[in-house]
Amino acid sequence: DLHTAYRRQRQMCIRDSLNRGKSEALCRKHVGYHYLQPIRGTPPYWQTIQKNLFAMIRQLGAPTWFCSFSSADMKWDEVVETILNQNNDHRLAANISKQERCTLIRENPVSVARLFDFRWRAFLNNVIKSPAEPIGKVKDIFWRVEFQMRGSPHVHCLIWIENAPIYDSSCKEKVEEFIDQYISCDLPDKELDSELHSCLLYTSDAADDMQCVD
Numbered sequence: 171d172l173h174t175a176y177r178r179q180r181q182m183c184i185r186d187s188l189n190r191g192k193s194e195a196l197c198r199k200h201v202g203y204h205y206l207q208p209i210r211g212t213p214p215y216w217q218t219i220q221k222n223l224f225a226m227i228r229q230l231g232a233p234t235w236f237c238s239f240s241s242a243d244m245k246w247d248e249v250v251e252t253i254l255n256q257n258n259d260h261r262l263a264a265n266i267s268k269q270e271r272c273t274l275i276r277e278n279p280v281s282v283a284r285l286f287d288f289r290w291r292a293f294l295n296n297v298i299k300s301p302a303e304p305i306g307k308v309k310d311i312f313w314r315v316e317f318q319m320r321g322s323p324h325v326h327c328l329i330w331i332e333n334a335p336i337y338d339s340s341c342k343e344k345v346e347e348f349i350d351q352y353i354s355c356d357l358p359d360k361e362l363d364s365e366l367h368s369c370l371l372y373t374s375d376a377a378d379d380m381q382c383v384d
Contacts, residue, residue, distance in 0.1 A: 219314075226310065226330075230330045232337070233312075233330050234331040235305060235328070236328055237325075237327050237329060239325045241282070241286050243282055243286070244271055244272070246289075247264070249275075250271055251263050252285065253275075253278045253281050254274070256278070282322065282323065283315075286323045287315075304352070305331065306332065306334060307333075308332075310329075310330045313327035314326050334348060335348050357370060
């Protein structure tokens with residue numbers, strides 16, 4: 171990319187990088203940064219994403235929800251077994267210790283990221299955007315994937331909901347009614363939904379368990 175920047179700036183070549191004056195001139199004009207823009211993860215790339223997000227806010231208004239979705243890769247047996255199979259290890263995830271699971275996830279970030287991306291998109295399309303509309307009818311969405319220290323991905327997203335009240339503009343009662351319609355802090359009845367009850371207890375316990383902190 172630096173080579174491309176040199177070539178496009180007055181037919182300069184990479185040998186000109188040895189000329190300190192020419193290199194500093196390119197940096198002052200941000201030419202080198204400009205050609206890094208298509209490369210994911212670089213500062214120019216995220217500057218472009220930021221501008222796109224600001225454009226969405228100007229067109230759509232303030233987002234309705236800010237949500238974070240964390241990877242439960244320590245509980246996803248299929249993720250662990252996929253990584254084991256890649257290494258010609260045919261053990262079951264049930265026979266793998268917690269410490270070994272952490273090591274497998276940390277040492278295989280690409281596989282974990284791809285599997286997480288698949289699950290996230292499936293959840294987005296089949297749950298969030300489903301006809302059931304669990305958080306309302308989605309008008310638009312923006313998300314960014316980040317990584318924890320051991321390489322485990324998670325998503326932060328902004329979601330715009332159709333006909334949602336606007337905070338500080340709509341009346342307080344209407345906003346409260348909208349929030350209460352979709353958000354609950356109640357623990358579900360164990361007899362009626364034991365699986366959801368177990369998941370919520372696990373999540374709450376993990377948040378307080380220092381051993382689970384990355």
